[in-house]
Amino acid sequence: MSRGPFGRVAAWIAAHPVVSIVAFFAVLPFVVPYQSLATQMLVYGLFALGFNLLYGYTGLLSFGHAAYWGLGAYGAGIVLAKFGWTSLWAALAVGVLAAGLGGAFVGFFALRRRGIYFAMLTLAFAQLFYFIAFHLADLTGGDDGLRGIPQLPLGVFGWSIPLKTPLAFHYFALAWAAVAVAALQRVLKSPFGAVLAAIRENSDRATACGYDVNRARLLSFVFSASITGLAGALDALRLNVVPVEAMFWSTSGQVVIMTLLGGAGTFFGPFVGAATFLVLGDRLSVVLVDSWPLVIGAVFMAFVLFLPKGIWGTLIGGFHGR
Amino acid sequence: MPDITLAALAAQLFTGLILGGILVLLAIGLSLIFGLMTVVNFAHGSLYMLGAYVGFFVLGYTKSFWAALVIAPLVVGVFGLVIERFLIRPLYGRGPDDPLLLTFGLSLVLVEAVKLVAGKLGLTLDPPAALAGAVDLGFMKFPAYRIFVLLVTVVVLVALWLFLEKTNVGLVVRAGSRDALMVRALGIDLGRVWFLVFGLGIAMAGLAGILAGPLRGVYAEMGIEIIIEAFVVVVVGGMGSLPGAIVAGLLIGEVISLTTFFAPKLAEIVVFIVMAVVLLARPSGLFGEAGLAE
Numbered sequence: 157m158s159r160g161p162f163g164r165v166a167a168w169i170a171a172h173p174v175v176s177i178v179a180f181f182a183v184l185p186f187v188v189p190y191q192s193l194a195t196q197m198l199v200y201g202l203f204a205l206g207f208n209l210l211y212g213y214t215g216l217l218s219f220g221h222a223a224y225w226g227l228g229a230y231g232a233g234i235v236l237a238k239f240g241w242t243s244l245w246a247a248l249a250v251g252v253l254a255a256g257l258g259g260a261f262v263g264f265f266a267l268r269r270r271g272i273y274f275a276m277l278t279l280a281f282a283q284l285f286y287f288i289a290f291h292l293a294d295l296t297g298g299d300d301g302l303r304g305i306p307q308l309p310l311g312v313f314g315w316s317i318p319l320k321t322p323l324a325f326h327y328f329a330l331a332w333a334a335v336a337v338a339a340l341q342r343v344l345k346s347p348f349g350a351v352l353a354a355i356r357e358n359s360d361r362a363t364a365c366g367y368d369v370n371r372a373r374l375l376s377f378v379f380s381a382s383i384t385g386l387a388g389a390l391d392a393l394r395l396n397v398v399p400v401e402a403m404f405w406s407t408s409g410q411v412v413i414m415t416l417l418g419g420a421g422t423f424f425g426p427f428v429g430a431a432t433f434l435v436l437g438d439r440l441s442v443v444l445v446d447s448w449p450l451v452i453g454a455v456f457m458a459f460v461l462f463l464p465k466g467i468w469g470t471l472i473g474g475f476h477g478r
Numbered sequence: 479m480p481d482i483t484l485a486a487l488a489a490q491l492f493t494g495l496i497l498g499g500i501l502v503l504l505a506i507g508l509s510l511i512f513g514l515m516t517v518v519n520f521a522h523g524s525l526y527m528l529g530a531y532v533g534f535f536v537l538g539y540t541k542s543f544w545a546a547l548v549i550a551p552l553v554v555g556v557f558g559l560v561i562e563r564f565l566i567r568p569l570y571g572r573g574p575d576d577p578l579l580l581t582f583g584l585s586l587v588l589v590e591a592v593k594l595v596a597g598k599l600g601l602t603l604d605p606p607a608a609l610a611g612a613v614d615l616g617f618m619k620f621p622a623y624r625i626f627v628l629l630v631t632v633v634v635l636v637a638l639w640l641f642l643e644k645t646n647v648g649l650v651v652r653a654g655s656r657d658a659l660m661v662r663a664l665g666i667d668l669g670r671v672w673f674l675v676f677g678l679g680i681a682m683a684g685l686a687g688i689l690a691g692p693l694r695g696v697y698a699e700m701g702i703e704i705i706i707e708a709f710v711v712v713v714v715g716g717m718g719s720l721p722g723a724i725v726a727g728l729l730i731g732e733v734i735s736l737t738t739f740f741a742p743k744l745a746e747i748v749v750f751i752v753m754a755v756v757l758l759a760r761p762s763g764l765f766g767e768a769g770l771a772e
Binding site: 217288 | 743758
């Protein structure tokens with residue numbers, strides 16, 4: 157594919173992910189019809205970013221990322237709503253930790269099999285988490301969802317920064333997204349990132365080269381689950397509630413769709429995909445009410461068939477990622 | 479814990495056998511399609527659901543359950559052929575993730591389309607009058623329709639076994655799932671076999687759907703619920719293994735049924751525990767071969 161002026165801009169953006177993401181999402185609240193849509197795009201983009209580390213960069217298709225999103229959301233939400241913690245830092249840490257541990261647990265089992273087995277196993281384990289959350293109603297609120305997550309200010313060295321306005325919360329979430337993006341970029345550019353790419357392209361050969369492929373896969377899984385958990389925890393703070401559907405298989409499906417719409421294995425694909433999905437869902441639900449997933453499903457099928465690189469992946473051509 | 483009478487336990491075991499039979503019909507279709515063309519059909523559950531809905535409408539028009547029982551699998555099977563021809567075939571050679579993703583999208587579309595056409599409320603599918611009562615088995619009474627479901631399952635499995643073991647096409651199917659390249663080298667058009675087997679597997683899902691309709695109700699999400707259990711069956715039994723699908727399907731059916739009886743809250747969770755234990759002990763499943771399409 158030739159690189160037009162747009163391709164050059166895209167290539168620059170792809171080379172400077174942190175700056176680009178911060179700049180884009182700093183302006184976005186003033187562009188979209190309502191500010192919370194921008195935050196939603198950011199948080200779901202982060203979710204897809206975490207999923208993409210495992211799928212796009214390590215080559216493992218997880219159909220169960222709702223589990224880590226939910227663990228992050230419940231982890232942060234439960235300590236704030238049920239245990240009376242007052243520190244957002246601690247709540248986010250609990251969310252990320254819960255998701256990371258969940259990822260390690262599922263990874264331990266699911267990585268025994270690869271390919272489509274892996275997809276089926278991650279899906280099955282996510283449903284296990286869903287049913288556990290559903291039945292632990294004392295802690296999670298069960299079917300009613302976890303309610304009563306307070307809107308706390310952020311404490312920084314004794315200052316207390318209020319996050320009550322949508323815009324303030326948006327920038328709070330953006331700061332975390334920037335940290336996650338920077339960390340991910342660091343990981344992918346490290347020798348470990350090269351090992352992940354080697355595994356994705358040819359895992360037998362990576363094994364033959366002496367790399368501990370399973371350990372690398374597990375690390376990638378845990379890191380992916382942790383980013384996903386951060387996104388889930390931010391979403392719990394954004395909505396002040398965790399619906400039990402957060403852990404349902406359909407949430408796992410959503411992130412798969414978002415990532416592929418944007419472009420798996422590219423840095424911005426997840427954000428582009430999340431934004432596309434949410435705008436499409438937002439507009440379609442006006443016309444089709446509850447049936448909008450019908451169109452999303454059809455669009456997704458068309459992408460798998462005709463545009464497997466996704467929107468962003470196609471724009472930047474073959475230069476970055478897949 | 480409820481009072482355990484022998485009759486109640488026997489009834490529960492029998493119920494598990496029926497549920498297991500439905501799971502076997504689904505898992506065998508999945509396994510057959512996977513074994514031959516390494517396609518995991520995520521939409522299998524939604525096609526099961528479609529079978530139940532088509533059966534409901536045929537029953538409405540013809541007033542005959544028997545007509546519905548024959549027509550629903552046929553319609554769904556033909557739909558399966560269309561799916562293979564226009565959606566799956568372009569993806570051959572792209573790796574196993576792509577068909578999985580595509581059929582995932584398809585299952586979303588099917589569920590929403592059915593909700594649009596038939597409404598969101600669940601429907602009731604009545605078993606035929608001839609099978610309405612209960613049969614006295616000597617030690618207990620059991621609903622006749624459930625026994626009928628079991629019989630149909632057995633007949634289908636025997637027919638499938640005869641097809642695979644005794645016919646020329648079956649021979650090609652078996653050879654194709656062992657070494658597709660070699661079969662091609664012998665000048666056999668595997669594409670046509672894939673086409674047929676895909677339709678056959680989907681027709682079995684449709685049959686499972688209409689059989690399960692009177693037992694479990696007919697609603698748009700019915701397929702999504704059972705497909706995850708069917709995936710577990712396939713993982714436990716070993717992907718691509720037909721005996722594995724049968725043994726694991728019955729095992730999972732019994733496990734669900736007995737847990738529902740003894741510890742209802744655990745019923746949804748216990749299948750996953752079984753799966754985890756099997757994975758620890760035998761990563762390739764009870765009957766699976768290690769390394770198949772990984």
